[in-house]
Amino acid sequence: MATDNQQGAFETNRDAEIKRGPLETWVGKVIKNPKRAYRSMFYVATVFFLVTTLFPFYWLLVLALTPNNLISNMGLLPKGFNPGVFVTMFERVPFHLYMFNSFVLGLTTTVIVLLLASLAGYVFGRLRFPGRTFLMLAILAISYFPPAAFFLPLFQLFTGGTNLVLGPITVSSPDLFNTPAPMVLPFSALFMPLSIFILTTFYGQIPDGLEDAARVEGTTRLGALFRVIIPLSAPGVATAGVLTFISVYNEFFFSFLMNNGEASSWAPIVAGILKYQGQFDTPYNLMAAASIVGVLPVAILVIVAQERIVSGLTAGALKE
Amino acid sequence: ISSTNGGGEGNGGGSTDSGTETAIDTGEVTEDITVQIAGDSRMSDNIQGIREILHNQGGLADNITVEVIAGSQVTNNRQNQYQQWLGSGREEPTLLLMDSGWTIPFIARNQIQNLSEALPDDMVSTVENEYFQASVNTAQGENGDLYGIPMFPDFPTMQYRKDLLRNAGYGDSDFEKWATESMSWKQFSKVTKEAMNANSDTQYGYTFQASVYEGLSCCDFNEFMTSYGGAYFGNPEENLFGPIGDRPITVDEQPVIDSIKMVRTFINGEDDKQALDGITGGIAPEAVLQWTEEPSRKPFTGGDAIMHRNWPYSITINGAEDVFGEDLGVMPIPYGVSADEAQYPMTGGPVAALGGWHMAMNPNAPSKKKQAGVQVLRALMQPDAALANFGLQGWIPPRPSLLDSKEASNVDVIGRYTQQLKVAGENAIPRPVTVVWPQQSSQIATEVNAAYAQEKTPQKAMSDLKSTLQQIENSQ
Amino acid sequence: MGEVNLEDVTKRYEDVTAVDKMNLEIRDGEFVCLVGPSGCGKSTTMEMIAGLTIPTEGTIYIGGHEVTNLPPKDRGVAMVFQNIALFPHMDVYDNISFGLRLRKYDKEEIDRRVERASDIVQLEGMLDRMPDEMSGGQRQRVAIARAIVRNPEVFLMDEPLANLDAKLRVHMRTELQRLHKELDTTIIYVTHDQAEAMTMSDRIAVIDSGQLQQIDPPLVCYNEPANLFVAGFIGSPAMNFVDGELTENGFRNEKVEVDFDPADVGATAGDDVTLGIRPEDVYTLNDAGSLANPTKEIEAVTDVLEPMGDEIFVYLLLSEDATVDLDEESRGGMTDQLLMSVDPDSDISEEQDVNVVLDRTKVHLFDTETGKAISHGLTATAPSGADGSTAAESDD
């Protein structure tokens, strides 16, 4: 009986279709079957986002492939085709070394941040203690300041300009200029509040029961953090990690001023990109090429890494 | 942890006044030593060639090696880096390549070595007597002492398309004349308009830079203004580099206003309410208001413009065989009034804003390094070395005389235009660099751009600017 | 050693006192069931013993050492959680072996133990499933296995069998008992299943509103409940309660009369008392033949019958106008009804007049006001002066 009804509905529908245009037909179908509407909305959204996010990259590619001299009155297609730019960019600047530096800086910072922020996130997300709100706000307040506000004292500290008085002895701080330390440390401090807040929300949402179970099984609270809470917050942890890593990868202020800009002095990718730039002349094509090389692999790597981190965390990377 | 620096006395770490003035042992260094130079990527790209020049043409001893760290080419960033390095008393690098546009603030802060005290007199006097005067001025302190050796000056010129002008009826004889005898803005605008009419498929007439940036205040506007006999602070000979607060502010004078009106005519045509009489209008696109060097060069290089003001680097690009080759013409910047008619000395005529870089010395460097640094400076100053560097890195020789040399004119592309450069160099006008220039510069750029964009009348913009500049002057 | 002592332990949440001055002595190797109504504080007590919740007041000892503030891992306890709490990111093997891996047992030992545990809970072949691929009962078995792979001194089990079917439950019950014997560990066990509590435990601790009501061996709790609460709580279906007054001649109310000498039970006439009698101790006159000490007849009419297969629950109304008010049956207190359990073969039908008698030896008396038990079972014979009409007297 039910099938009869449907049959009937289907028939009328077919009759009507003949007179309708394709759009109307589609609309009709959509009204009948809202799933279809969701599906199409979903595709429209996906395509929209793909176009809007990728278009500037296409534009970057157009710039890269167009010989620098011809970059003017650009249309949607490259003027000329100069794939050699991807070779030239490495000849002009040892870009891979800068990428490597960025990588090391990013990775080190990310590890430090995730470690410390995990502890802090655990504390803020799962423990109740006096001073909690105040400390959270205080940590947050660090993010209010523009990086320039930290710079001068830090520069002195890291270039040996600050004297530490330890009782009778006065030691001047070590000269860390041109080493990763004066970048990694400020990055860690400046990007940590974000991770702390992210992890706080994620850790706070893990049911107490699971932590309890782990503790009764014989972990310490910290053990439970690393074996249960962090793995279960894997998407959040991975995201905090990715955000931190990429922030470091892109950071400009400290990356630029805490070294002399040489690849051998741990200068990161931003310095590398700027290296292409002359005082007046700007080889847009080289910079575009360098950006593509600098960004695309990293983005892909980061996504792959994120997936691996998530699956690694959740599927027992912590297994002995 | 406590810091002896306490509440913010903020004395830049180890830097001390004394270091900048002591004489340096100028004798030979005997041991192997490496001198680190904070240069740019062009230098570091050419480091092998530079070493050869230093040892072969410059006669540098073999035990001294130079090493270049390539600071950012973006001049602001470089300045910033140097401020931190020198401010905190770092020992490296020994030598620093400094923009002539901001060497003076370092001098004012006692952050670089006083070369008049430290170098042998012969070196100092060579610089003072034989180098482009404008360049030398930007490397001197208030007391007239020398703090940097000009390595290469930079002067903008007017580039043009001979092929397009030929269509408008001009020929080689005109081009030859213009190469050394610049034309007036009136004529320039007329010629440009004619060429535009003769080449209707060419999009633009004259392209230059008028974005809100340092390049407008230091250079483009400075040139327009100076070529009309205007000046920022009255007589440039006396007041260009100070004394801050004790000099007139003259941006509201008629020549300055006229220069603004002229540019408005270029952009908006002769029916702009603030058009300048005698100037042919509508030769420059509105886009110049947003253009800096490269965006303004792109259309020219791309064949879409007839006239283009830019620095020598672009001559090399535009004069290359696969671009315009011999069809690229170069002349000094046109003038508004002749030097005689101009109110102040150093103004009027085919003025060119001064760019270029000096080599300065880090006073905190160990004395052995300073000693070797002096040897490097001496080697760089050798005429043969300067000429070789012109060929290698395109560094325009800092002594006018060298531009006349055979070697100079043999340099690829730019060698064809040494005479124009020499004229420009002799008429160069530095920006009024002082410690407050950075503040003044951004205000100037803002007001001038607003006036060009018809958002303010020239008079209003300049009187606003005057009062702001006054405040800045007074703040010191 | 695995003795567990709670001394005056109290746990207060903001507005709730979950556990109230609890004193509990559990001997080494003992199997104790905690029972009590939902929300009475059983889980909270377990959590405090495990160290997951810190008591607001009081002291906890395990094996003679104070552990009140010790972290769980140092207490040597294993726990099966009421909410199961499997680690969702680990497969069954990893869940079960979690505690062992923490303790760095070697691979083979772990494998051996996991295999053994999964055998016991009948999870062979599921070791690589993830928790979300399992049924409710399977998950619960994983949780049990996770606790039993370790050999702790104290097992805490919070309704470990709630999601299992009767068959499996019986199986698990015997397995746990065997385990208990083998390992000689202390087991504290929360259950809502009377059969579990009765068969497994050495002693049952009955808790109400955070307070310990009675802790005694199962049959003692069943036969000699300390108070109305325990009497009503232990036994399913629950004991019948009839409110009345104590007279010189025994218990009296409108419908029910039970004769005895108040002095025999150490009470004085005039008190308000509640009489308790379990459904299986109510007999129809037909069946009363085998009964040694019946009470006087009580007139009743049957209401609802609930056939259970192996017995039938008969709801009897004592007054004609009463209806079975399943809803408002409250714990303890007077009701106008009696529940009787009869043989499934009995030819009893709804709305039929039946006269019933109670087994005197199984009659409980409670002080209505305080709820305290006064006596369990009356003397075999009715006191002189009371008539023993229908009941055959035995000399047992």
Add this chain to the structure above:
Amino acid sequence: MGEVNLEDVTKRYEDVTAVDKMNLEIRDGEFVCLVGPSGCGKSTTMEMIAGLTIPTEGTIYIGGHEVTNLPPKDRGVAMVFQNIALFPHMDVYDNISFGLRLRKYDKEEIDRRVERASDIVQLEGMLDRMPDEMSGGQRQRVAIARAIVRNPEVFLMDEPLANLDAKLRVHMRTELQRLHKELDTTIIYVTHDQAEAMTMSDRIAVIDSGQLQQIDPPLVCYNEPANLFVAGFIGSPAMNFVDGELTENGFRNEKVEVDFDPADVGATAGDDVTLGIRPEDVYTLNDAGSLANPTKEIEAVTDVLEPMGDEIFVYLLLSEDATVDLDEESRGGMTDQLLMSVDPDSDISEEQDVNVVLDRTKVHLFDTETGKAISHGLTATAPSGADGSTAAESDD
């Protein structure tokens, strides 16, 4: 209307067939319990009816309409989940009123209904608690309330009372029954509690390994189980099974002999059969007096006694060397033991020789191989030639 039909419904996961060609017809307004061992596919069946899981094969109808692929919201069902699944970010009130708020009921109506539902589940005064501030049983009650505030055509309840104590469970049971009557909805109910299944349901559906074994009224399942599985599964403690052979004279094995004419039960001599007898139908000679149709005596010795309060379970060993092997008791099949339930007053002790008889009318016979039931209850008298020695004959 609320009839629910499953036609050949199958659900396969990667390597497991959770539900296997299930055919189930549930009538409008019926109360059906699904029972079966853990992991047999009960929850999966419920999920498919609710629309949360789409069957791999087969068709589902609700109220006569095909709903196989319809989203849950269009099926008019409410469900209590086995894993409870309260919304952690909502307080009790919001959890309960969730479905009503979705349907934009007005505030008063919502208040009224929530109050009613929370009354039923005895959660008054807890409406503003958050789920993590509640005990396991309290949470489960919220889950029940969340389902019953709505008046759907079909209720699905997956072990809704697993975490409740006996008392509360009885209360909830009657409440659900009342609700069922009032609303006249179809209720499909998963439970592991035999008493629940027996008392509440119109019919019980017994499932094993994803397959429906029997669907019949409770007493039919209890008294006339369709096969060995059902017989063993329904009833707690479980039915005793004794393997043997069918001879001309009836059932025979080493220890147990039951005389009857195979023709009477429609079987032929020589078949392997399994005899089933429930613990309450095993009598000691002493108690057998009341028994109309006893079998021949069986010699046994008592092993373990399990006193339950209202009865005692006695494990009998039939051969002397046998021990109670609680572990390997398998469903159906020969065991050397019998479980007997006796009155708590019986003076029976461990390791005592007792001879027992079975109630002939309660003897079940199954085909050992296929498990199919052959007969339930034997003719009142033994066939001629068999001796009816001890049993008194009645004319019933």
Add this chain to the structure above:
Amino acid sequence: MESLSETQFAYFLLSPALLILLLIALYPLIQTFGYSLFADQLTGSSRLGEFVGLQNYVALFTGARDFALPSAFLPGFSSSFPFVTGIYSSALMVTLIFTVVSVLFETILGFVQALVLDQDFRGRRWVRVAIIIPWAVPIVIQGMIWYLMFQPNIGFLIGTQQNPTFLNTLGLSFTPLRNTADSLFLIIVADVWKTTAFMALLILAGLQSIDRSLYDVARVSGATNWQQFKMITFPLILPTVLVAMLFRTIGAMRVYGIIETMGGCTTVPSLSCLVVTTFNNSMYATSATVAFVTAALIGIVVSVYLVKFADAEEGF
């Protein structure tokens, strides 16, 4: 360690994070605050002049320091905020507009992106890469991309008077990057392009952490997709969204890089622009002062925000 009280334990675990923050953040901030109490010093080897107390702050608020700061074009922008005058108020205005608009759009778009990425479909990983790469683009390059797109005669989005593009017909000027309103708009677009990924990533993580069985319950209760979103998804990821918004708000209020690389700090002077510009001009005391005032303003905005959402989520 386990025997520490909850409070002790909390502080114990926090100590490494607090230590590094103390050294790397608090110490320099105190130093910098010290700087703000001195006068600027442009000559001589000392970075700072004499002690002036709070005069820098006074000068900033009264507009007496405006000459030293980049100023916006549009006079309408220097509308009056209480207690703030002149350029500072216009910078505040620019910053607030930037913050509100960009954070709003980033949140909405990020949300939708996250919802898209939460679906299971073929090629999801690549769509995810696509959505995330803008976030990986260094600001210099981000600036270059958009700068060139809107550079007359280079990019194709800007036409000429004779040959306007559709953007021009919509009202974009022919030199949009020299004009405060237009460049602010374009800078917001560029920022939304880059940082939406930040939102999307965080929200996606939040979505992935939701217990799926809650949706089962909701569906059986009759929730439509929209209702599931509104009543389950949204409240459960709200804490994550709030954190993301909080940090984007703070980030946006400190915007500097993209402005500098696209329009220039003189065209669109944000609060951070003032800090960096004065810093680059060696006016360390003014820079420190502006930094502290900026931080205080951000603090105020954030407090308003926190108070407003405190009911929504107690997590903070």
